[in-house]
Amino acid sequence: MRIRIDYTNMLSSAVGSRGLCEAELAARIEKAGEAIASLRAKRDMIRWRELPYNQGEIVKEIKAVAEDVRSRAESFVVLGIGGSALGPIAVQQALNHPRWNELPKDKRNGPKLYVEDNIDPERMAALFDVIDPETTVFNVITKSGSTSETMAQLLTVMRTLLDLYGEEHLKERLIATTDREKGNLIGIAKKYGLTTFCVPEGVGGRFSELCPVGLLPAAVCGIDIEAMLRGAAYMDELCDNDSVKENPALMYALLETLAMEKGANIGVMMPYADSLKYFSDWYAQLWAESLGKKTEGRRTGQTPVKALGVTDQHSQVQLYTDGPFDKTVTFLGVENYRNEFTIPHAADENPNVAFLSGHTFNELISAERRATEHAVTVSGHMNKTILLPEVNAETIGQLIMLLELATAYAGELLRINAYDQPGVEEGKNMTYALLGRPGYEKKLAEMEEKTSRMTV
Amino acid sequence: MRIRIDYTNMLSSAVGSRGLCEAELAARIEKAGEAIASLRAKRDMIRWRELPYNQGEIVKEIKAVAEDVRSRAESFVVLGIGGSALGPIAVQQALNHPRWNELPKDKRNGPKLYVEDNIDPERMAALFDVIDPETTVFNVITKSGSTSETMAQLLTVMRTLLDLYGEEHLKERLIATTDREKGNLIGIAKKYGLTTFCVPEGVGGRFSELCPVGLLPAAVCGIDIEAMLRGAAYMDELCDNDSVKENPALMYALLETLAMEKGANIGVMMPYADSLKYFSDWYAQLWAESLGKKTEGRRTGQTPVKALGVTDQHSQVQLYTDGPFDKTVTFLGVENYRNEFTIPHAADENPNVAFLSGHTFNELISAERRATEHAVTVSGHMNKTILLPEVNAETIGQLIMLLELATAYAGELLRINAYDQPGVEEGKNMTYALLGRPGYEKKLAEMEEKTSRMTV
Numbered sequence: 001m002r003i004r005i006d007y008t009n010m011l012s013s014a015v016g017s018r019g020l021c022e023a024e025l026a027a028r029i030e031k032a033g034e035a036i037a038s039l040r041a042k043r044d045m046i047r048w049r050e051l052p053y054n055q056g057e058i059v060k061e062i063k064a065v066a067e068d069v070r071s072r073a074e075s076f077v078v079l080g081i082g083g084s085a086l087g088p089i090a091v092q093q094a095l096n097h098p099r100w101n102e103l104p105k106d107k108r109n110g111p112k113l114y115v116e117d118n119i120d121p122e123r124m125a126a127l128f129d130v131i132d133p134e135t136t137v138f139n140v141i142t143k144s145g146s147t148s149e150t151m152a153q154l155l156t157v158m159r160t161l162l163d164l165y166g167e168e169h170l171k172e173r174l175i176a177t178t179d180r181e182k183g184n185l186i187g188i189a190k191k192y193g194l195t196t197f198c199v200p201e202g203v204g205g206r207f208s209e210l211c212p213v214g215l216l217p218a219a220v221c222g223i224d225i226e227a228m229l230r231g232a233a234y235m236d237e238l239c240d241n242d243s244v245k246e247n248p249a250l251m252y253a254l255l256e257t258l259a260m261e262k263g264a265n266i267g268v269m270m271p272y273a274d275s276l277k278y279f280s281d282w283y284a285q286l287w288a289e290s291l292g293k294k295t296e297g298r299r300t301g302q303t304p305v306k307a308l309g310v311t312d313q314h315s316q317v318q319l320y321t322d323g324p325f326d327k328t329v330t331f332l333g334v335e336n337y338r339n340e341f342t343i344p345h346a347a348d349e350n351p352n353v354a355f356l357s358g359h360t361f362n363e364l365i366s367a368e369r370r371a372t373e374h375a376v377t378v379s380g381h382m383n384k385t386i387l388l389p390e391v392n393a394e395t396i397g398q399l400i401m402l403l404e405l406a407t408a409y410a411g412e413l414l415r416i417n418a419y420d421q422p423g424v425e426e427g428k429n430m431t432y433a434l435l436g437r438p439g440y441e442k443k444l445a446e447m448e449e450k451t452s453r454m455t456v
Numbered sequence: 457m458r459i460r461i462d463y464t465n466m467l468s469s470a471v472g473s474r475g476l477c478e479a480e481l482a483a484r485i486e487k488a489g490e491a492i493a494s495l496r497a498k499r500d501m502i503r504w505r506e507l508p509y510n511q512g513e514i515v516k517e518i519k520a521v522a523e524d525v526r527s528r529a530e531s532f533v534v535l536g537i538g539g540s541a542l543g544p545i546a547v548q549q550a551l552n553h554p555r556w557n558e559l560p561k562d563k564r565n566g567p568k569l570y571v572e573d574n575i576d577p578e579r580m581a582a583l584f585d586v587i588d589p590e591t592t593v594f595n596v597i598t599k600s601g602s603t604s605e606t607m608a609q610l611l612t613v614m615r616t617l618l619d620l621y622g623e624e625h626l627k628e629r630l631i632a633t634t635d636r637e638k639g640n641l642i643g644i645a646k647k648y649g650l651t652t653f654c655v656p657e658g659v660g661g662r663f664s665e666l667c668p669v670g671l672l673p674a675a676v677c678g679i680d681i682e683a684m685l686r687g688a689a690y691m692d693e694l695c696d697n698d699s700v701k702e703n704p705a706l707m708y709a710l711l712e713t714l715a716m717e718k719g720a721n722i723g724v725m726m727p728y729a730d731s732l733k734y735f736s737d738w739y740a741q742l743w744a745e746s747l748g749k750k751t752e753g754r755r756t757g758q759t760p761v762k763a764l765g766v767t768d769q770h771s772q773v774q775l776y777t778d779g780p781f782d783k784t785v786t787f788l789g790v791e792n793y794r795n796e797f798t799i800p801h802a803a804d805e806n807p808n809v810a811f812l813s814g815h816t817f818n819e820l821i822s823a824e825r826r827a828t829e830h831a832v833t834v835s836g837h838m839n840k841t842i843l844l845p846e847v848n849a850e851t852i853g854q855l856i857m858l859l860e861l862a863t864a865y866a867g868e869l870l871r872i873n874a875y876d877q878p879g880v881e882e883g884k885n886m887t888y889a890l891l892g893r894p895g896y897e898k899k900l901a902e903m904e905e906k907t908s909r910m911t912v
Contacts, residue, residue, distance in 0.1 A: 008910045082770025098582040101558060107585070118767045119824075120730040121797040121817035126554040129563070145809075149766060152799045152812050152820055159800035184809045205770070251912045265782050266722060266759050274576040285771035292775025301779030303722050305761055310605055311574045313883060314538025314661070315741035319748025322879035323757030326721050341577040343608045344615035353601075353640050355893040356608050361577035363891065364608055368575075371886035374903050378882060423778035426834060427769060430827035435819065437811040447830050454464045456707045 002234070003398050005248050007384040009377045010255050010328070018325045018380045020258050028254055029244045035412040036242060036250065046408065046419070047202025051210040052233035052401070058197070059226060062212060065175065065195055066219035070110055073137040076220045077127070078115040079153040080141035080213075082285060083205025084177075085117035087214040087400075090282040094275045094396050095223050109222035111137075119149045124156065133160055137220075139175045141213055143199040145183030148431060154185075167192065177212050204419055206286045209400055224393040231397025239405045249405035252384075256328065256406075257413045259382055260302050264328045267302045268320065271332035272309035272369040275391050279332070280306035283403050290407045290418040300414050310368040317372060321379035329376055329383040333369050336390040337362050458690070459854050461704050463840040465833045466711050466784070474781045474836045476714050484710055485700045491868040492698060492706065502864065502875070503658025507666040508689035508857070514653070515682060518668060521631065521651055522675035529567040529593040532676050533583070535609040536597035536669075539661025540633075541573035542741050543670040543856075546734040550852050551679050554730055565678035567593075575605045580612065589616055593676075595631045597669055599655040601639030604887060610641075623648065633668050660875055662742045665856055680849040687853025695861045705861035708840075712784065712862075713869045715838055716758050720784045723758045724776065727788035728765035728825040731847050735788070736762035739859050746863045746874040756870050766824040773828060777835035785832055785839040789825050792846040793818050 012019035043049060069076060078088055092113055097103055101112040116127060138157050142150040161173050176189040177197045189196045197212035208214065210232055215225045239249035256267060267287065269280040284304035292301030307316050309331065320329060341361040347353045356364070369385075376383045386402075388395045411418025433443035468475035499505060525532060534544055548569055553559055557568040572583060594613050598606040617629050632645040633653045645652045653668035664670065666688055671681045695705035712723060723743065725736040740760035748757030763772050765787065776785060797817040803809045812820070825841075832839045842858070844851045867874025889899035 004911050006909055006911045008908075011910065081767060085767075086771065097585070098579050099586045102586045118730055118764065119817050119821050120728075121793045121795045121821070123554050123730040124797050124817055125795040129553070130555045130558045147770075148812060148820065149770075149824075151809050152815075152817065155799050155802045155809070155813060156797070158802040162802065184803075184806055187806060188803055188809075245912060248912045265780060272576075274574055274579040281771075288772050288775040288779075292779035294778040299778065299780045301775045303759075303761060303775060303779070303783065305759060308574065311537060311541075313880065314603075314605075315542065315737075316744050317883060318877040318879040319744040319757045319759060320879075321882065322750040322755065323744075323748035323759070324721060324755045327759065337577045339577045339581040341580050341612070343611050346611045346614040346618060347640075347644055350640055350643060351894070353607050353611070353644075355888075355891065356604060357611060359608075359891055361575050361580055361608065364604065364887075365575050365577070367887050367890035368605075368883070370903070371883045371890060374886050375880075375883035378902075379879070421774040423774040423776075423831075423835070424769065426777065427773060427824070427827045427831035430830050431820075431823050432811075434823035434827060435811065435815055438807070446834075447826070452464075453462055454467065455460050455462045456701060456704045 001389045001395065002238070003386060003388045003395055003402065005252060005384055005386050007251065007255055009373065009383045010259065015377055015382055016380050018262070019382055020255065020262070025254070025258065028258060032244045032250060032254060033242070035253070035409050038412045039408055040240075045202055046207070047200055048204070048207035048210065048404065049236060051203070052229045052236060052397075055211070055229065058212060059215070059229070062197070062215050062219050062225065066216065069137045069220050070222070072135070073111040074105070074135040075131045076111045076113050076217065077131065077136055077138045078113070078141060078217055079138060079150055079157065080115070081117045081147060081149045083208050084141035084150070084213055085115045086278070086282040086285050087209030088217040089115050090278040091209065091214060091218050091223065091228075091396060092221055093278045094391055095218075095393060096221055098274055100221070110220055113217060113221050115217070116153060119152055124153070133164060133173075137173055137175065139177060139216060140185065141177040142185055143179050143183070143205060143208075145178055145185035151184065171195065175216070177216065206289055207404055209282070210397070227393035228397035228400075231394035232401040235398040235401040236405070239402065249402055250409045252402070252406035253409035253413055255384065256302065257410055259328045263326055264382065265302055266305055266327035268305040268307050268316075268327055268329040269332065270307040270309050270312065270329055272365055273332065273334045273337070273391065274308070276332050276334070277308050279399065280304075280308070286403060286407050289421050291410055291414060291416065292423070293416045294423070295416050300416055309372065310365060313368065313372055317375065320381060321375055325381065327381065329381065331369060331373060331383065331385040333366075333385050333387045334391055335387060338391065457845045457851065458694070459842060459844045459851055459858065461708060461840055461842050463707065463711055465829065465839045466715065471833055471838055472836050474718070475838055476711065476718070481710070481714065484714060488700045488706060488710060489698065491709070491865050494868045495864055496696075501658055502663070503656055504660070504663035504666065504860065505692060507659070508685045508692055508853075511667070511685065514668060515671070515685070518653070518671050518675050518681065522672065525593045525676050526566055526678070528591070530561070530591040531587045532567045532569050532673065533587065533592055533594045534569070534571040534597060534673055535594060535606050535613065536571070537573045537603060537605045538741060539664050540597035540606070540669055541571045542734070542738040543665030544673040545571050546738040547665065547670060547674050547679065547684075547852060548677055549734045550731045550847055551674075551849060552677055556677070566676055569673060569677055571673070572609060575608055580609070589620060589629075593629055593631065595633060595672060596641065597633040598641055599635050599639070599661060599664075601634055601641035607640065627651065631672070633672065662745055663860055665738070666853070683849035684853035684856075687850035688857040691854040691857040692861070695858065705858055706865045708858070708862035709865035709869055711840065712758065713866055715784045719782055720838065721758055722761055722783035724761040724763050724772075724783055724785040725788065726763040726765050726768065726785055728821055729788065729790045729793070729847065730764070732788050732790070733764050735855065736760075736764070742859060742863050745877050747866055747870060747872065748879070749872045750879070751872050756872055765828065766821060769824065769828055773831065776837060777831055781837065783837065785837065787825060787829060787839065787841040789822075789841050789843045790847055791843060794847070
């Protein structure tokens with residue numbers, strides 16, 4: 001069972017002059033060997049690619065810890081942001097009940113899951129309205145231990161737990177996921193003897209879903225993490241193929257980077273399944289932060305846009321069909337949903353409504369996806385579809401690895417470093433300055449220069 | 457208490473050559489009188505602008521119905537999509553507890569709220585896992601009554617309720633919001649004697665939040681809808697000002713349309729508050745569907761992108777700073793949050809963490825917003841900030857009207873019809889064809905032509 005990409009509608013033969021010309025694509029395919037070679041040469045650096053293969057022992061440990069948490073926790077709270085949050089949210093939504101936290105305990109195969117990825121004071125207060133610290137286990141995730149948002153949350157949670165239960169009991173209620181040696185969190189973890197998982201060397205935040213960052217929350221919520229890794233391994237192998245036409249990640253990267261050259265500075269991802277909704281968020285970080293770069297005066301980057309089918313047919317598709325030729329749309333389709341639901345007869349007297357009865361919701365959502373693909377295509381806009389036979393742990397593992405490798409290949413094709421994020425330093429440093437962190441006094445002056453504001 | 461726009465950073469004096477030149481802006485301001493005049497001339501057509509003034513009686517009715525629902529329902533389920541869903545979701549998230557549905561009944565000032573805006577079979581099944589039909593009131597919202605998704609949901613719900621409680625009791629459990637006379641829903645509503653609210657003439661889906669579409673769900677959840685309308689009226693008056701520099705909606709439209717001319721085909725909206733998160737979704741429909749148009753061969757439209765501060769600093773800001781000059785960022789800032797939360801001391805031995813202690817989450821999130829504005833600005837990207845003194849029913853009413861009028865003014869400046877959506881017809885018709893609706897047989901042939909698919 002494998003996911004496939006249908007890219008018929010990226011080509012000019014389907015969408016007309018705004019599509020990719022087949023000769024152009026063929027020429028690029030010829031040259032794509034370079035990207036395969038250069039990515040292979042990085043294999044020792046981009047250690048996230050090895051995660052499906054080298055975690056036998058870690059998976060055992062994760063499962064043991066998860067079993068312990070499951071046996072005693074009613075809530076599991078992840079404190080993390082960006083790459084430490086988006087993967088866990090996406091996987092939970094994909095593989096567990098859509099209203100997991102609202103289900104009664106006996107219908108839920110694990111504790112409630114909260115992923116706290118913001119420092120809004122209203123939301124922080126709201127969390128404590130719905131969890132009971134007595135039956136909650138926290139998992140703080142930050143590789144560097146210098147993420148202000150996560151550390152602020154950690155201080156809050158630690159103070160509460162230390163006051164309620166004392167230093168010696170912190171380790172029962174708090175798990176750390178961080179760098180093996182460096183940073184502020186590992187020091188805290190050692191001091192209190194916390195169970196600690198490592199974010200391996202060469203695994204950046206946005207590529208970390210298949211390491212303990214993502215695997216622990218998934219295992220705690222009863223997800224088959226070995227199947228996820230199996231799916232990822234399978235996709236990794238497919239995407240090492242020298243033939244571009246057999247290599248889904250490279251083909252994805254080639255199509256998108258070519259489309260970018262033709263002016264598609266926007267890439268919409270539009271899953272037709274509520275379960276895949278947050279994969280768009282996860283992908284948006286992966287694609288934006290990896291490829292949005294300034295190199296030798298050259299600026300690259302395609303802005304990811306999150307949409308949801310069919311919902312956003314009633315919100316965005318007017319723009320996607322009649323609007324400018326500045327985007328590609330990537331649909332995520334599902335062949336078999338995990339529920340079937342027949343539209344019953346209840347207004348047979350009205351033929352304008354009754355034609356729906358007897359069809360399933362499944363038929364309706366699939367028809368709408370195909371119809372939207374068609375409408376976007378005939379309006380001349382490039383689009384492709386990633387088709388999942390069904391949403392399960394294996395296909396989700398495949399999808400994660402497919403998009404990670406597509407991003408990596410796109411980095412090679414664009415000749416940029418896909419693994420840094422220098423552009424966020426300015427904001428971080430200014431935050432430190434505004435909070436009066438020692439050493440950042442001068443920074444503040446930069447901001448105070450501009451005084452005359454234009455407001456309305 | 458009014459919201460304001462700070463547009464200092466849209467100008468070249470702040471962001472450099474990629475910003476709007478002040479002379480250019482001044483020239484446009486001169487000519488903006490035309491847009492004011494043409495929008496005023498439409499006042500009789502765009503009836504959504506009158507909603508703050510002409511609903512005295514309707515508000516009384518809504519409040520009475522809401523009181524009845526509140527007295528007996530534990531869940532209130534909206535069946536609607538697009539404009540019938542995005543406003544209710546945004547307002548609920550803005551003005552009620554962030555985890556409303558998870559709160560125990562005695563801490564919730566109204567029933568749980570579910571807005572079902574998709575036809576995913578897994579999600580439909582999940583809804584019935586968490587609601588009890590016995591204590592649920594449904595509100596089906598579709599102006600035309602021809603929205604397949606909503607009608608499919610309605611048939612499902614009707615069948616369940618008719619089977620359980622019989623025809624004569626449907627009216628206690630189902631409320632309709634639709635056109636006064638036309639369409640399929642009004643017929644059903646009359647047949648069963650349902651309580652029915654009208655979507656007035658001249659109020660399209662995406663401009664309908666301040667009519668019963670949005671007001672009923674809000675009132676059911678205990679929101680002060682009169683305050684919302686008061687805020688909207690206040691903003692409507694401000695935005696009728698002949699002086700552009702005193703007219704926030706017109707200034708917003710002028711800045712964005714000018715930025716579009718300079719290549720900003722992307723408009724990011726980035727609230728720094730979880731409570732405003734879904735305003736980005738609501739706005740994305742409003743802006744995309746209104747302005748994404750094909751007129752006389754000319755294509756217009758700026759693609760809205762949803763982001764959330766500070767969360768997406770760790771996801772998108774790398775792209776917003778180092779990436780191409782193809783976007784504007786509109787921050788939504790909040791001066792006073794409804795909770796204050798101090799970061800406690802819990803790791804004073806580590807100065808790299810301890811500098812956070814003693815600050816509040818409020819200071820942290822505000823510092824991060826200002827720091828991100830600064831980083832986006834010094835990297836040369838246009839941005840502006842809508843500042844809400846606090847999030848309450850009045851400022852939310854202001855925000856809704858501000859963005860609706862900004863969209864309307866943008867429509868005038870772009871010389872397009874902001875109130876239709878012809879581009880979605882193709883997809884609708886193809887869906888009908890795929891579902892075998894009589895009269896659409898020919899349509900199907902268009903799709904079956906292409907047989908050879910390119911897949912990987």
